[in-house]
Amino acid sequence: MPPEQADPSSEKKRASLTAFIRKEAEAQGFELCRVTRPEAIPEAPARLSAYIEAGYHGTMEWMPETRERRSDPRVLWNDVRSIVMFGMNYGPDLDPRYLQGKPDKGAISVYARNRDYHDVMKGRLKEIATRFAARAGADVKVFVDTAPVMEKPLAASAGLGWQGKHTNLVSRDYGSWLFLGSLFTTADLEVDAPEIDHCGSCRACLDACPTNAFPAPYKIDARRCISYLTIEHKGNIDPALRAAFGNRIYGCDDCLSACPWNKFAREARAMKLQARADLIEPDLSFLLSLDDPTFRSFFSGSPVKRIGRNRFVRNCLIAAGNSGLRDLIPACRTLIGDTAPEVRGMAIWALSRLLPEAEFAELREGHLPGEAEAEVRREWTMSE
Incomplete structure (x- = not known):
């Protein structure tokens, strides 16, 4: 043939x-x-x-x-x-950007x-x-x-x-x-x-x-992408980008x-696929309270679990700092004593935005001398 x-x-x-x-x-x-x-x-x-x-x-x-x-x-x-x-x-069902009008909530990407x-x-x-x-x-x-x-x-x-x-x-x-x-x-x-x-x-x-x-x-530069920064990036987030995160704590759908x-x-x-009701508008106050076992249990079966508790709470603290909500101050104050440097660092940043200047300065005076991590110390001194 x-x-x-x-x-x-x-x-x-x-x-x-x-x-x-x-x-x-x-x-x-x-x-x-x-x-x-x-x-x-x-x-x-x-x-x-x-x-x-x-x-x-x-x-x-x-x-x-x-x-x-x-x-x-x-x-x-x-x-x-x-x-x-x-x-x-x-x-x-809804445009997820509506969550930007709810600063007390955490915005988790639709897929997660x-x-x-x-x-x-x-x-x-x-x-x-x-x-x-x-x-x-x-x-x-x-x-x-x-x-x-x-x-x-x-x-x-x-x-x-x-x-x-x-x-x-x-x-x-x-x-x-x-x-x-x-x-x-x-x-x-x-x-x-x-x-x-x-x-x-x-x-x-x-x-x-x-x-x-x-x-x-x-063309996308992952180094400026909120999805990359909240999911893939380890350590602290560029201070110049944090305010733009709003309350986006895992990914970004904008x-x-x-x-x-x-x-x-x-x-x-x-x-x-049906979204979990408790992940559509989760309370930031609850998310900030998660320790490692509770984090793993709450996000069981979710892709969020893969980034680990420390990176996730780091993201939530950026959202807290952007919220302007004084109700979140106690949770942030607790986390400046966290064992994870990335959590302590973002707790400091959040408090620098939520507390009056004099109150934050007093907090810095009490904690900075005992902080050994250079990255965390830098967060204390950035607002001086």
Whole structure:
């Protein structure tokens, strides 16, 4: 048979397997399921290198360490022939930015108000993978943000959406609220057309960023991003950025929330992840009281648990300092004696904003001489 002629039996099998996996995806609650090839993102290596060379990755050293595997799916797994990208809608019922008007509450990113999506999606993808492998007689691997996979470029090449100016994926049907997962397989599947960029001249997401973390459209500097700083960054937060945090204590949804495409989002299916009621508007006073065992218990099953109690309370203290609420002073005063330096440091900063100058000076006089940590001492002396 001439090479330019397609084998009808192969085409039929390809179509059958593609239809099968899409049906399985729908049964598992995925709103989107599209297919791309591992070679579909040839521009990714150069873009990733430019991002890393600019230092925009901050302290996320795993990015340069996995650069080669992240740039090309075939380096991660040489035998992969098709990549199936899945999207699950997690859009909120309300624009989460309304919480900025409630300084006594902590604002937790929408994605983290549910059970950890990594566990939810990976469990469902494994079920799909098991049935697909049996049907296709092919090898499979599934990933949910746990391997060096460039999910957003692959999702765009598969037609789930496009990478917006905020660098996140945007869907015409689900706006900026999609969890992504992938299934790599040795099977040959029908490939979908990529989505084109529909951002046009809009810059709503860029203008919405509280810390100006976008040096240009389609570029983000993690070192200024509240999501990075509250989740990935260890130690103290740059004093110049703290006031812009407001009451955002884990992540930030402002650029996602501002996307005009959100208004076209369809109603979620019945399998939509449900937010925990106690994580939608948690009281700062309660969160500031968490010791390590209580923190672990309260955030059991939540992605928040991964950052640990100390980093989380550090974030809550920044929110307390921004609140202007004197009711939070007792909790902050207690935490200047915490064993964790990052907690003590942010407790000092919060009190420097909540207490009258003379009262804070008296507090400094009593505590500064006994403080051994240089970073914490610097917090005491910054307000002199």
